[in-house]
Structure formats: structure tokens, C-alpha cells
């Protein structure tokens with residue numbers, strides 16, 4: 001079997017059951033920006049799957065090189081790698097609520113999380129943004145990322161279009177999905193997010 005077994009499962013849930021929010025949206029839809037605001041307003045720990053992978057990518061190892069090659073191609077890193085990085089980050093934090101940003105990117109990601117970590121998210125946010133706005137934002141991001149170039153962006157958008165919808169549909173059917181229109185200013189978008197979290201009081 002592809003994923004880890006029950007032996008490593010449940011060691012997060014055995015001692016506590018944190019409130020988990022997945023944050024979805026295309027490249028440049030503003031996930032990271034809004035997560036920073038949510039984290040500071042509502043006391044969440046912010047885990048970015050992309051940041052965890054970029055940190056691992058900088059290691060001079062076979063795994064680091066594999067991650068780098070996949071990110072350059074705008075593809076999805078094997079779920080087992082990403083979920084184990086998320087798991088380690090959750091376990092080394094004492095927070096009781098997490099935003100997991102940029103995850104799950106695919107059904108494979110989603111199933112790996114459930115299999116390895118053994119829980120479902122409490123809430124799923126989806127920042128819905130038109131493609132041309134996402135391209136504009138990514139090209140203006142200017143953080144020196146190896147994948148923020150027009151060639152890789154086109155590939156990332158294709159991968160997003162292909163793999164995101166089944167994940168959205170899955171959580172929508174479970175009544176866990178909150179779709180937020182991600183156009184407008186950062187403040188305008190956060191106003192909608194703030195309203196949602198204020199009403200949930202996680």
C-alpha cells in the first residue's frame with residue numbers, strides 16, 4: 001500500500017484533536033495573504049504546504065531534488081511526502097487550531113491525509129479567483145520563487161483546473177466548504193473571512 005499504516009496513524013489524535021481548516025485556491029488566489037490575517041486575528045497556527053516543501057527542497061538530498069523538479073514543473077509532489085511534513089509540523093506545535101494552506105491539492109492529497117493522519121478537516125475555505133487575476137498576482141509576487149514564471153504558472157493553472165474540482169465537490173457534499181470570492185482588496189476579502197470565523201468561533 002502507498003501510505004503509512006495504522007502504526008503511525010492517530011498519534012496526533014491520541015493526545016488531542018486540533019481544529020483543522022484546509023485553505024484551497026489557485027496559485028496567487030491570496031491563500032497565504034489571508035491565512036496570515038486569520039492566524040493573527042483568530043489564533044491559528046499557519047502551515048503552508050508549499051513553504052514546508054520549499055524548506056525540504058533546499059536540503060541537499062535525493063528527496064530535496066525530487067521536490068524541486070516537481071515544483072519547477074508545476075506538478076504535485078507525492079502525497080506521502082507532503083502529508084508527513086504536515087504531520088511533523090502539527091506534532092511539533094502546541095497550537096489547538098491550524099490553517100493548512102495549499103492542501104489538499106488533489107484527491108490523492110486528501111486521501112493520504114485521512115489515511116496517514118486519520119482525521120478530516122473541520123472546515124475548508126476555497127478562495128475563488130479568476131485566472132487572469134491569479135496570473136497577475138503571481139507575476140507580481142516577486143519572492144524569487146522558482147515557479148513564479150509564466151511557463152510554470154500556465155502548468156500550475158492546468159494542474160489546478162484538473163485536480164481541484166473533485167476535492168471541492170467532496171467537501172461541498174459534506175457541507176464543509178466555504179467558497180469566498182477572492183477578487184477585491186485584501187481588506188475586503190478578509191472582511192468576508194472574518195465574518196465566517198467570527199460566526200464559527202472555533
Ligand SMILES: Nc1ncnc2c1ncn2[C@@H]1O[C@H](COP(=O)(O)OP(=O)(O)O)[C@@H](O)[C@H]1O
Pocket residue numbers: 025026027028029030031032033034137138140141142182183184185186189
Ligand atoms: N486581494 C488581493 N489583491 C491584490 N493582490 C493580492 C491580493 N491578495 C494577495 N495579493 C498579492 O498577490 C500575490 C499572491 O498572493 P498569495 O497570498 O501569496 O497567494 P497564494 O498563497 O494563494 O499563492 C502576493 O504578492 C500578494 O501580496
Ligand SMILES: Nc1ccn([C@@H]2O[C@H](COP(=O)(O)OP(=O)(O)O)[C@@H](O)[C@H]2O)c(=O)n1
Pocket residue numbers: 025026027028029031048049050051053070071072074075076077078082101102103104105109147156
Ligand atoms: N499540497 C501541495 C502544495 C504545494 N505543492 C507544490 O508546491 C507548489 C507551490 O505551492 P504553493 O501552495 O506554495 O503556491 P501557490 O501555487 O498557491 O502559489 C505547487 O505548484 C506544487 O508544485 C504540492 O505539490 N502539493
